[in-house]
Amino acid sequence: xxxxxxxxxxxxxxxxxxxxxGVTVEVPDHSITALLGRNGAGxxxxxxxxxxxxxxxxxxxQYRGQALNGRKPYDxxxxxxxxxxxxxxxxxxxxxEENLKIAERRPGDLDRKRQFIFxxxxxxxxxxxxxxxxxxxxxxxxxxxxxxxxxxxSLLLIDEPSEGLAPVIIEGMMAAIRRLxxxxxxxxxEQNFRVASQLxxxxxxxxxGRSVHSGTMPDLLASPALIQKYLxxx
Amino acid sequence: MxxxxxxxxxxxxxxxxxxxxxxxxxxNLAVFKPSxxxxxxxxxxxxxxxxxLIAAGMSIVFGLLDVLxxxxxxxxxxxxxxxxxxxxxxxAGTPIEARFLxxxxxxxxxxxxxxxxMEVGLLRPLYARPVYQIVMTLGLSTALxxxxxxxxxxxxxxxxxxxxxxxxxxxxxxxxxxxxxxxxIVVGAALMLGISLLLQRTRLGIIIRAGVQxxxxxxALGINVRRIFTLVFALGTAVAALGxxxxxxxxxAYPGMGTDFLLVAIIVIVIGxxxxxxxxxxxxxxxxxxxxTAEQISLQYFxxxxxxxxxxxxxxxxxxxxRPTGLFGRE
Numbered sequence: 001x002x003x004x005x006x007x008x009x010x011x012x013x014x015x016x017x018x019x020x021x022g023v024t025v026e027v028p029d030h031s032i033t034a035l036l037g038r039n040g041a042g043x044x045x046x047x048x049x050x051x052x053x054x055x056x057x058x059x060x061x062q063y064r065g066q067a068l069n070g071r072k073p074y075d076x077x078x079x080x081x082x083x084x085x086x087x088x089x090x091x092x093x094x095x096x097e098e099n100l101k102i103a104e105r106r107p108g109d110l111d112r113k114r115q116f117i118f119x120x121x122x123x124x125x126x127x128x129x130x131x132x133x134x135x136x137x138x139x140x141x142x143x144x145x146x147x148x149x150x151x152x153x154s155l156l157l158i159d160e161p162s163e164g165l166a167p168v169i170i171e172g173m174m175a176a177i178r179r180l181x182x183x184x185x186x187x188x189x190e191q192n193f194r195v196a197s198q199l200x201x202x203x204x205x206x207x208x209g210r211s212v213h214s215g216t217m218p219d220l221l222a223s224p225a226l227i228q229k230y231l232x233x234x
Numbered sequence: 235m236x237x238x239x240x241x242x243x244x245x246x247x248x249x250x251x252x253x254x255x256x257x258x259x260x261x262n263l264a265v266f267k268p269s270x271x272x273x274x275x276x277x278x279x280x281x282x283x284x285x286x287l288i289a290a291g292m293s294i295v296f297g298l299l300d301v302l303x304x305x306x307x308x309x310x311x312x313x314x315x316x317x318x319x320x321x322x323x324x325x326a327g328t329p330i331e332a333r334f335l336x337x338x339x340x341x342x343x344x345x346x347x348x349x350x351x352m353e354v355g356l357l358r359p360l361y362a363r364p365v366y367q368i369v370m371t372l373g374l375s376t377a378l379x380x381x382x383x384x385x386x387x388x389x390x391x392x393x394x395x396x397x398x399x400x401x402x403x404x405x406x407x408x409x410x411x412x413x414x415x416x417x418x419i420v421v422g423a424a425l426m427l428g429i430s431l432l433l434q435r436t437r438l439g440i441i442i443r444a445g446v447q448x449x450x451x452x453x454a455l456g457i458n459v460r461r462i463f464t465l466v467f468a469l470g471t472a473v474a475a476l477g478x479x480x481x482x483x484x485x486x487a488y489p490g491m492g493t494d495f496l497l498v499a500i501i502v503i504v505i506g507x508x509x510x511x512x513x514x515x516x517x518x519x520x521x522x523x524x525x526x527t528a529e530q531i532s533l534q535y536f537x538x539x540x541x542x543x544x545x546x547x548x549x550x551x552x553x554x555x556x557r558p559t560g561l562f563g564r565e
Contacts, residue, residue, distance in 0.1 A: 051454055077456035089451035091444040098440050103455045151456070 004029045004155050004185040005050070010059030012042075012049045019045045020056065021209040025187070027155065027202075032177065032186040034200035034217070036193070036231055042209040043189040044086060047157045050187075051083050052076045063155065078105060082148030086159035086189070090140045092133030096124055099132050099143055103150040110150055117146045120176045138169040145176065156180060159189045174199050193231055197221060205230045244512070247562045251516045258523050265531060269408035274530045275523065276406065280415040282522020283422025287477025288492070289499035289506075289514050290429055291470020297446040297509025299463055300364070301357060304371040306474050306499065307492025308378040312348060313341035313475025314487035315382055321394050331397045338479050345475020350468040357467070358460075375493075383489040390488025400483075418480055425473060426515050433511055442466060446509055498525075501546055505553050507563025517561060524549050 005027040012020035020042050027033045035043040048054040050061055052073040061068040068076050077083065091099050100110050100117070118125040121142040127135060135143060141161060148156050161177060162170045170192075177199060180186060190196035196203070203220050205213040207230055220226060258278075262271045292306045317337035324333050356374065360366045395401070400414045433439035441462055445452045453459045478492065485491060502521050506513025528545030532538060553561060 053450060053454060072458070073450075073453045074456050074458045077454055083454045085451065085454075089448050089454075091447055091451075093443050093447065094440060098443075101437070102440050102444050102452070102457075104437075105456050147455070 002029055003027060004064060005187065006060070006062040007046070007050065008060040008062070010046075010049055010056035010061060012045055012054050012056045014045070014054055019054075019209055020049060023049075023059075023206060023209070023211045025204050025211060025214070027185050027187050029154075029185050030181050031201040032181060032188055032199055033202045033204065034196040035187065035189045035206055036196060036203050037206035038231070039191070041206045043206055044159055045209075046206065047083070047085075047159055047187065047189060050076075050157060051081065080152065080154045082151070082153035082156045082184075084144045084148050084156065084158040084161070086163060088140045088144040090132040090135065090143055092131060094132055096128050096130055096132060096135070096143055100147055100150050103147045105151040109152075113150050117149055120149075120179060121146055138165050138173075141165060141169075141173065142176070145173075145180075149180070152183075154184050156184050156186045158186060160191060161188070162190060162192045162195045170195060193227075244562070247513070248516070251520060251561060254520060255523060258527055262527055266534070269406075270530065271409075272407040273409040273411055274526045276411050276415065276419070277529075278523030278526030279519065280418045280422075280522070281525055282519040283419050283426075284477055284481055284495065285498050285502050285521055286422055286426060286515060286518035287480070288474045288495050289502040289518055290425070290511070291467075291473050292499055293503045293506065293509060293514040294429075294433075294442065294511060295467055295470050296503065297511075298442055298449070298466055299357075299361070301361075301367050302371070302500075303467075303470070304368065304496065305352070305375040305378065306471065307494075307496030308375040309345050309349060309471040309474040310478035310481075310492035310495055311382065311487065311489070312378060313345045313478030314482040314485070314491065315386065315391075316344035316475065317341040317479030317482055318391050318394060318487050330395060331399075334394075334397050337394070337482075338476060341479035342472045342476040345478075346468040346472030348475075349471025350464050352471070353464045353467040375496075379489045379493075386487075386489075388489060390486050390491070393483050393486040396483040412484075414483060421476075421480055425476075429473075429511065430515070438462070438465070498546065501550050505550050505560055507560030510560070510562040510564070513560055513562030520561075521546050521549065 003026045005025070007023060007025040009022050009024050010020055011018065011022060023042065023046050025033070025035070025046065035046060037043055045054055049056045050068065052068065052071055052075070056069065063079055063081065066079065091102070094102070104110055123139055124142060124146055127139060132140065132143060145158065145161065158177065161173050165173065174195060177186060177188070188196065188200060190199070197217060197220070200217050202216050203214060204211050213226060213230065259271075259275070262274055266274065288306055288310055292303055296302055317340060320340035321333050321337040324336060352374065356370055357367065360370055396414050400417050402413045403410050404413055433442060441452060441457055445459060445462060449459050498521065502517045503514055505521065506515070506517030525542050525546050529539050529542035532541030557563070
């Protein structure tokens with residue numbers, strides 16, 4: 001499997017704070033990679049650095065052989081990256097339809113993807129004309145992911161998809177994300193280790209702004225010492 | 235299942251506004267004779283439309299870019315001067331209607347281009363610095379006023395002639411009213427509707443409404459927000475400039491002519507609820523009608539128009555006491 005995304009030793013500052021001090025991540029195609037680590041370790045900043053929202057000061061980011069460094073966020077998105085932030089960023093005044101429509105990169109994107117989206121998230125069909133601000137947390141999360149599916153993205157960056165959701169909704173969300181690997185690679189930030197371990201094929205552990213460990217999920221599950229050391233509080 | 239909450243708040247604000255207009259009408263009928271009532275109402279509408287033409291762009295820009303463009307009044311003036319220049323530059327044989335139309339379009343184009351230039355050249359470096367924005371927009375306003383004074387002199391230009399068809403008066407309920415002012419009402423109403431359709435029905439409108447909430451996310455979806463900012467800013471200044479030229483046949487063109495309108499426009503935006511377009515549209519009419527009523531009362535009983543300006547300030551204070559976020563504002 002070839003890597004869709006290669007993040008090589010990036011350093012990112014926010015204001016004067018050195019948030020990422022050397023993060024390396026590789027995301028193979030059609031698979032799910034989870035960024036693990038404690039709160040404040042730099043997982044969200046890693047995703048934002050890839051999207052160009054907090055551009056790294058040093059290091060390389062390559063997407064399908066193209067360097068993302070120095071590109072604007074809209075330019076990076078247009079290459080085929082979909083971003084689902086942890087706060088979901090649903091446009092409250094826009095209807096569900098408009099929230100999806102705005103993600104079109106070419107006219108007709110939504111028409112082509114609508115059935116697929118309804119199939120994965122059936123709730124969105126009956127909520128189609130509702131303002132985004134009136135959806136529940138779980139529905140907003142579905143919409144946020146669905147929005148990333150409207151254009152032909154081949155890499156999805158999903159931040160904390162299970163946060164604040166009821167267990168039964170999390171199950172559905174996991175099934176949906178698993179289906180996405182048919183068309184795209186997924187880089188996931190997930191605080192809930194049970195969810196991450198069931199969902200991801202590979203993992204990268206980030207600690208204090210550095211990627212300290214990576215490998216396949218079965219390997220991680222087989223080494224309790226590693227889990228204890230880096231993820232115990234999570 | 236139907237979405238209800240937000241719609242209800244919106245409807246509530248509309249009903250309150252409707253009741254307010256009704257109240258004004260009752261006051262009018264109680265105080266004036268019917269012919270005066272008709273003229274006051276029409277006059278309120280036409281004033282409101284002029285306020286709207288300045289305030290519309292300001293409120294959308296404020297919502298999207300978080301910038302209060304205090305130079306918007308200067309674009310109103312710029313539109314009038316640009317219109318005059320075009321009107322005068324056309325060859326002698328040109329029919330007055332063609333001159334007038336060219337002046338209107340030219341004013342809008344000039345305002346739009348100047349606005350785009352301002353956004354790219356002056357505003358862009360200051361997006362992270364709100365205080366600098368105030369100083370810059372206010373300074374630009376003064377600079378434009380002084381520039382016009384230097385080129386055309388302090389006296390201003392004599393109003394241009396409007397097309398003969400609009401230069402008439404007509405009688406409504408026994409009161410005399412100028413046809414040209416109805417033309418302003420029509421232009422204002424058309425733009426009110428046009429901008430509303432743009433916001434609700436087009437892709438640009440969806441992007442604007444989304445950008446008001448979270449422009450970073452809009453960007454992360456692959457949209458060049460910077461370009462949208464420039465476009466929206468330019469559209470706003472184009473509408474203001476068109477407003478200035480629309481007013482030119484009775485206001486003329488003079489340095490600082492936009493400043494009075496700017497102050498009222500800010501009041502309108504505050505009453506409407508800062509970044510709400512609907513709020514701005516409704517509030518401009520309410521302010522226009524309030525001002526016209528107060529002006530007439532003031533003239534009739536105290537022989538001075540002094541109450542006109544006072545009334546809209548009191549109106550703003552009253553609205554803010556009851557709803558601190560303005561009529562259509564959100565928490």
